[in-house]
Amino acid sequence: MTGNIFTSLPKKSATEVFDILLQNKNIKIERIVSQGHTSPAEGWYDQDGNEWVLVLEGDGAIFFEDGRQVMLNKGDFLHIPAHEKHKVSWTDLGKQTVWLAVHYPS
């Protein structure tokens, strides 16, 4: 239940790397490391729960079904309500982007 979010960063990977830091019935906290990745591969994330996301390092962009694109730089946070369809439309290819994602029930 303890650790350091900036250690054990993965080497450059073909896909985003997800690590669950805490999970129980009321919450899931994960670290996501991206480098030039977009996700999901096809379609949209359409989640039953709410998500709060914080960029700890790097830069990324989230695109919403309604046409909004939100650029996120280090320190930026964003709330994504359940079933608000979205995707990670861009992350920096030149360095790792480290996201903290907090998922909780709606």
Place this chain on the structure above:
Amino acid sequence: MTGNIFTSLPKKSATEVFDILLQNKNIKIERIVSQGHTSPAEGWYDQDGNEWVLVLEGDGAIFFEDGRQVMLNKGDFLHIPAHEKHKVSWTDLGKQTVWLAVHYPS
């Protein structure tokens, strides 16, 4: 619901500074900025809910009623179950310590 966790940091304050980033019935996410502070002033934090804490900048220590003291440096995270009595026993006086605290129901 959006913002940057590293902007609008308070100037040196006589007390810790708490800013709520997200709050609803299922979660409370707050930023806490400390500089040499300890808390609470007397006694222990004895919380009805669970807490997950991450040090974003700086250094601090948490002391538990059972005698454990946990040093937390940048990037370190820790889960504190409901009613596990604890206090912030030390934070760096020379620079700001920025904590992310995620409170959720037990």
